[in-house]
Amino acid sequence: MKSLAIETEGLGRVYKIRGNRKEKKQIKERVALHDVNLQVERGELFGLLGPNGAGKTSLIKILVTLLAPTTGRATVVGYDVAKEPKAVRPLINMVSGGESSGYGLLTVRENLWLFGQFYGLDNKTTRSRTDELLEIVGLKDRANTKTSDLSTGLRQKMNIVRGFLTNPEVIFLDEPTLGLDVSASRDVRTFIRNWIAAKPDRTMLLTTHYMAEADDLCDRVAIINGGRVLECDSPGNLKRRLRSEAIFHLEVSPLNGELASFRNLPGVRQVVHTPGDGKSELEVILESDEAISGIISTLTTHQARVLSLQKREPTLEDVFVDLVGMSLAEAEKNG
């Protein structure tokens, strides 16, 4: 029995972007993925965490056979996704966030039946699984509602049921809670958690840019940025990297100057500055508690007042900052 559900070796993807007529048809290249090496065991709930544009969706598209890799190879349940896509497809499914797939004129039940047919499910199995899954996600009372009459959150729940209906060996969830409200997101996460617990032989790959979601759900997380996997480990181990460090959150009066003066201080590993309304917020990662005194002194030199100071436990966001040198939000802004 194959122990690895997903494996990638030196996986890369480069997009060719043709310029418009003014650019005289220049072909530029955009590197979406570079030398990605991952191994996901069967039964894992594996997370891909990174900002928008990091390459998460490109990686998922390659693994679900929608996109060919430019370099390297990837296998899902032992089958090469580029050379044996037809062998891969019966064994997988995918749910994307922010989509409006399905047919507006059909009811929820009809849409699910339709997609079940594409996987060769007989009607009896489709019906029983549909009932079970709709009950779990809380959509059973809307089973006979046309999907065009559903809200975004309910339509996404229907899409989630569609993905799990075929009981895939590997399921890919690409930002499944994107655009959902807090309550719907919580329901989706609960569903994911319960499903993977009930089916220990099934594997799930989840992409998200919500740190808390990855922290909460995943057995292991790969942090990806700029098309590269920076680290891959369990959330606990990733955070433990920073346990020897001290992480402080400061609120100070507005800072206008460069952060170089902070970053160059002894014992300071990273400083992230977030301007706020009438204040500035600093997240600082220090090699030890003692280094905080240097921060305070420098603030005083800049005639900034410290409004609050808090030491806290490391989060995945801190791990990201430590690896990339900027927050997730800044990384998204930088594209």
Place this chain on the structure above:
Amino acid sequence: MLNTFSRTFIPAAWLGWQVESNWTHPLVFFLFSALKPISGVMILVFMFRAVSHVSTSSPLYAYIYVGNAFYIYVGAIVAGASYSILDDRERYRSLKYLYIAPVSIPVYMFGRAVARFATATLAVAITLAAGGLIFKVPIHPLQVDWPMFLSALFLGVLCLAAIGIILGSWTLTIRSEPHFLGEAVAAAMYLFSGAIFPITLLPRSLQPIGYLMPMTYWLELVRRALLGTNLSVFPTLVSYSNGELFGVLAILTASFGVVAFIAFRYFDRMARDRGMIDAQSNF
């Protein structure tokens, strides 16, 4: 008000042109712009050829050719306004953003129609040139009554724009099969406006529809300007002088303008009530 007009009209016209032409190389776009209308008119040319006892020197030939050529404007502007709304609402999903912006939606529709007018003008010009040079249509540039032609063209296009705004506004409120509305009206006008045959051939009970259509008078004026007196063989509007035709067309244009204004306000309110501005049929 002028500021709102220019702020809306210019980007709308630019956008319309981009949507119409930006999908391919300009040369390919030009070829396709020529191919479609020429093919349409060649269908009629070959229909003529197929009927052995009718020749291309018959006045009917010129009548049909010119009518069919200018009918290109009707499809482009009237159906085009409806399609623009659909494109923005369903494909580009940008209509809701236009609605919350400080722009005038009717002016926006008008601006989008300008691009279609430009591409239609290209098609009409190519069709007429082909008619004169290849298909033996008796159009001689030196014999055309240009002031009459340009005045008629201006009035006719204005009327079409008003009808387009009515249909575009109506499209806002339709969820199922919205793309058929523009096609339906364009098809009806094709049949009842005497574009390709005199309306006296229609059953008597249906002929009044033709007399109520502004396009009937518009096409008659255009034909008279381009072809001169050959049209006397068709009795439909022979009793109307040029001035009377202009008068009727002007009155109908003004009427449709008023209807467009009222229709937009009515359908706009209905669309907001029904939540249709950002609806998607997804079917």
Place this chain on the structure above:
Amino acid sequence: MDSGWRLFLRTIVARAYPRVIGQQRQKSWIFFETFLPFIAVAGYVYVYRAMEASQDFMGFAVMGGAMTAFWLNVIWSMSAQMYWEKDNGNLALYIMAPNSMMAILLGMALGGMVATALRAAVILIFGIWVFHVQFAVSSFVQLFAVFLLTMSALYGMGMLFASLFLLYGRNVWQINAMMQEPIYLISGFYFPVKNFGMVVSLAASILPMTLGMDAMRQLMFSSGPAIGFLPVRKEIVGLVFLSVVFVTAAKYWLDKMERLAVQEGTLTDRRK
């Protein structure tokens, strides 16, 4: 889970389902897909009347109008439909599923066939009733065979076009729109293609409708044999050949285009 031909059949039925159900739930299509085409056909009939053409010519216009229903179903409900599926996110789900894309397209075609057949029938019935078109069918067997073969070649061609969409995306939609009139012209929807001369008519025979409609005109109207450019039997052979070629080419190109689209990355990109 089914696989093989069972999965193929399930997919056809499943994909036809939204089309069939949609037509029942939104009955507005009955007006738009029947009355409106009839108006367009009426225009051509009156053109022939203006020319004082024989009654058979009016029949040509009615028959041509009825057949446009099938052409439009293929072009817009198969080829261009893939564009809408891509926009909605369904195309990615189809490709990712273990079913066959040909089965998806067949399902679309069959599902749309209900409305198409009704549209064609209404145009024919109205044409006969309003314009007093008279048919003189010389062989029902041959007529049926010609119709079926035309449809199989036509839908095979539609699948081939659908594969072009997978790679070229939105441009194919524009090309579809632009090519409507040229196709009506070159296939002789409203007049006998014999008027083009033998060489052009033969070249136009690459389109199934050309041969199909020429054969149907010869079989359905009293002036038939005089207006065909090839004998009916030869046209039947031509249609068989086109059916085989288009269906085979469709399978080959669908697979090839899917591979190319996956490499280019355009398959699920809504912007392309």
